[in-house]
Amino acid sequence: xxxxxxxxxxxxxxxxxxxxxxxxxxxxxxxxxxxxxxxxxxxxxxxxxxxxxxxxxxxxxxxxxxxxxxxxxxxxxxxxxxxxxxxxxxxxxxxxxxxxxxxxxxxxxxxxxxxxxxxxxxxxxxxxxxxxxxxxxxxxxxxxxxxxxxxxxxxxxxxxxxxxxxxxxxxxxxxxxxxxxxxxxxxxxxxxxxxxxxxxxxxxxx
Amino acid sequence: xxxxxxxxxxxxxxxxxxxxxxxxxxxxxxxxxxxxxxxxxxxxxxxxxxxxxxxxxxxxxxxxxxxxxxxxxxxxxxxxxxxxxxxxxxxxxxxxxxxxxxxxxxxxxxxxxxxxxxxxxxxxxxxxxxxxxxxxxxxxxxxxxxxxxxxxxxxxxxxxxxxxxxxxxxxxxx
Numbered sequence: 001x002x003x004x005x006x007x008x009x010x011x012x013x014x015x016x017x018x019x020x021x022x023x024x025x026x027x028x029x030x031x032x033x034x035x036x037x038x039x040x041x042x043x044x045x046x047x048x049x050x051x052x053x054x055x056x057x058x059x060x061x062x063x064x065x066x067x068x069x070x071x072x073x074x075x076x077x078x079x080x081x082x083x084x085x086x087x088x089x090x091x092x093x094x095x096x097x098x099x100x101x102x103x104x105x106x107x108x109x110x111x112x113x114x115x116x117x118x119x120x121x122x123x124x125x126x127x128x129x130x131x132x133x134x135x136x137x138x139x140x141x142x143x144x145x146x147x148x149x150x151x152x153x154x155x156x157x158x159x160x161x162x163x164x165x166x167x168x169x170x171x172x173x174x175x176x177x178x179x180x181x182x183x184x185x186x187x188x189x190x191x192x193x194x195x196x197x198x199x200x201x202x203x204x205x206x
Numbered sequence: 207x208x209x210x211x212x213x214x215x216x217x218x219x220x221x222x223x224x225x226x227x228x229x230x231x232x233x234x235x236x237x238x239x240x241x242x243x244x245x246x247x248x249x250x251x252x253x254x255x256x257x258x259x260x261x262x263x264x265x266x267x268x269x270x271x272x273x274x275x276x277x278x279x280x281x282x283x284x285x286x287x288x289x290x291x292x293x294x295x296x297x298x299x300x301x302x303x304x305x306x307x308x309x310x311x312x313x314x315x316x317x318x319x320x321x322x323x324x325x326x327x328x329x330x331x332x333x334x335x336x337x338x339x340x341x342x343x344x345x346x347x348x349x350x351x352x353x354x355x356x357x358x359x360x361x362x363x364x365x366x367x368x369x370x371x372x373x374x375x376x377x378x379x380x
């Protein structure tokens with residue numbers, strides 16, 4: 001086919017914005033809901049430890065995981081828009097991690113927090129089992145866009161998936177320490193991000 | 207890289223408002239710049255036009271990934287670099303393999319069955335367009351009469367389908 005002919009065909013289809021604009025993160029919302037449903041089915045009532053530990057530990061874990069998820073989703077979108085710079089958006093990630101690191105440091109200095117935490121295995125299992133849902137959702141969301149930096153987009157998809165799984169699990173998690181949050185929330189999220197970076201070039205080609 | 211940085215921006219803005227002629231001029235100007243871009247990197251080869259076309263289709267299919275008000279240039283060249291890198295990788299792998307464009311296989315052969323299986327991975331419309339024009343050997347006009355799709359729509363489907371098939375074959379060789 002001649003290029004002129006192709007231009008003729010494409011111009012006749014027109015340049016009106018296709019509707020993929022606003023609903024690209026819908027798969028992510030669906031993934032998050034699936035995570036919540038799966039946890040409700042297996043672990044029962046959320047916030048079960050509220051009377052014993054109070055709201056603060058829940059709020060701390062949810063704030064960390066949800067802010068990572070949110071920063072991740074914004075960076076994920078920018079990474080799927082060709083030619084867009086990410087600089088500031090990647091920096092935003094540092095804040096929740098730095099905050100948890102600082103809290104964990106103060107905790108270790110003041111007390112001798114329980115290690116590794118009574119429910120660490122359940123936490124890691126839940127995040128590991130739920131992450132594929134969010135990861136598939138993030139890959140689907142990216143495919144609506146046009147990722148040109150596949151490792152970066154893959155890493156962000158992993159971080160978002162891990163953070164969504166962790167946000168959901170935070171509602172069922174009875175742990176109270178920042179050390180636990182650092183080890184069993186932040187750690188797995190970063191690990192999933194690394195896996196995403198490896199898978200990105202294979203899954204996101206277009 | 208662009209001598210008149212505003213021209214593409216203005217043309218695309220008009221095109222998005224529904225001006226078909228502006229979109230034609232946008233694509234024509236984009237094609238010229240993409241041609242220069244590809245020639246600077248791989249020389250004046252026959253395949254340059256193929257790359258330009260793949261880029262144009264990519265710009266068109268992914269036009270929603272440029273937010274209004276953002277400059278076209280960085281967006282367009284990011285897509286072009288991506289497509290060119292993809293093309294170079296495919297060329298390295300394709301060195302010893304078949305040229306799908308030249309396939310004209312007998313319906314009963316192994317190759318036809320393999321191709322049939324590959325076509326299963328394509329959207330139905332693309333698979334049908336390739337099956338009619340490349341396996342059954344119909345002309346574009348006859349295939350158009352058979353499917354009810356216009357000749358130009360069919361050509362576009364074959365083009366997109368072929369690009370996808372190449373990728374499938376390349377991935378199969380990894």
